[in-house]
Amino acid sequence: MKVFVTGVNGQLGHDVMNELAKRGYEGVGSDLKPEYAGVADGSSVTKAPYVSLDITNAEAVDQVITAEKPDVIVHCAAWTAVDMAEDDDKVAAVRKVNVGGTQNIANVAKKLDVPMVYISTDYVFDGQGTTPWKPDFKGYKPMNVYGETKLGGEKAVSETLDKYFIVRIAWVFGVNGHNFIKTMLKVGASHDEVKVVDDQIGTPTYTFDLARLLVDMIETDKYGYYHATNAELPATVSGYDENGTKTGYISWYDFTKEIYRQAGYKTKVTPVTTAEYGLSKAVRPFNSRLDKSKLEKNGFKPLPLWTDAVHRYLEILHEDGFFDELKK
Template sequence: MKVFVTGVNGQLGHDVMNELAKRGYEGVGSDLAPEYAGVNDGTAVTKAPYMSLDITDADAVDKVITEVNPDVIIHCAAWTAVDMAEDDDKVAAVRKVNVGGTQNIANVAKKLDVPMVYLSTDYVFDGQGTKPWEPDFKGYKPLNVYGETKLGGEKAVSDTLDKYFIVRIAWVFGINGHNFIKTMLKVGTNHDEVKVVDDQIGTP
């Protein structure tokens, strides 16, 4: 089985590619850079086929993914800088990537009649619940641009495709990219005392 993966230079795409290799699947990675630009840790993702792709370019998305002709598409690419997404001069770009880019990929998945896995976020909700949300719960209440645009991506997928999976994840960490755990380890090496917010509950 051949799987096309977006965003492999990021934290999530890096690990998805490696997990596919462990399971014996052929992963074809893509991202904006001309060549793989994630951490060079010698794992499978660093040696896998790679395609440079701007997901906001509909024609390029159609051309590249059609040429690869995958059996499945896993869409990990996204604008994930949550705080920066709130800047007025960044909102249009965030929407272009998280909604428009996702729509472009969903369109090709429909054309090729292949399933698409879309990695979304708990930010589509307001975080005020007292128990886990049910998988089909529709009480969306995003509180920021990132959440709004990831919800827009979810709708692009569900409105376009019959064959899809939407997976909402949070507190992601890995060897590649930035994350809370790395930040805490770094801060811990050069501060005698570290104060961290304690009003969030998550599962890394």
């Protein structure tokens, strides 16, 4: 199987390429930069075939992907700077990438008659309540430009193709790039106290685990909409386990508490409301919970517990010298 992967300079694309190599599949990576510009970790993606590609250029997308003759396209590239997307001078560019770029790729997938994987987000919903969003729920109501354009990308895929996987994720972290865990570790290393919102709920997604699931998916023809985040800890009566870790769904505050517990930080974490925290240009969802039951119904192995994902991720950060850099 030959797989064309967009966005390999980002967190997920990096891990998808490595998972493909692990299984003996041929991955061709692409991104905007002239050459691979992700983390130089010596993993398979750093040595794999790479093609520079501007996904907003329909002619280039058609020429490049057609020439590669892939069996599947995994589309990880996107505009993900949620707050910047709200700037009046950026909106057109965000739409060009997330909607237009996705349409260009879907058009080539249709021409070549190959399946396409599109990565989306809980931001396509209105972010209210506490009930997990179901993957086939069509009551879309995005609250910001990012959500609107990712929904536009979903429609470009679903209205163009019959063979597609639309996979929604939330609270993403991975080795290659910036994310919430790295940010909170940096802040916690230099502050005695951090304030984190406690009224936005969900569960995180480790790209290493997600990449395994995506490759599992493209080995099948079980197309459709799916939700995939790491699993919640089974709920307890007290709401916490023996380590003091929140069970069931969590908030960003709970997430930070667990990151610091596992990292051995003594930094005080203070819960605040979204209104008290301020700062964000884009309206943020209060409810990012995603119902993942469809995965098991269709024979896919769900992602491991989020606490286990954090543990494995912190081990890699230790090995890569991330914590040593913080001490300098």
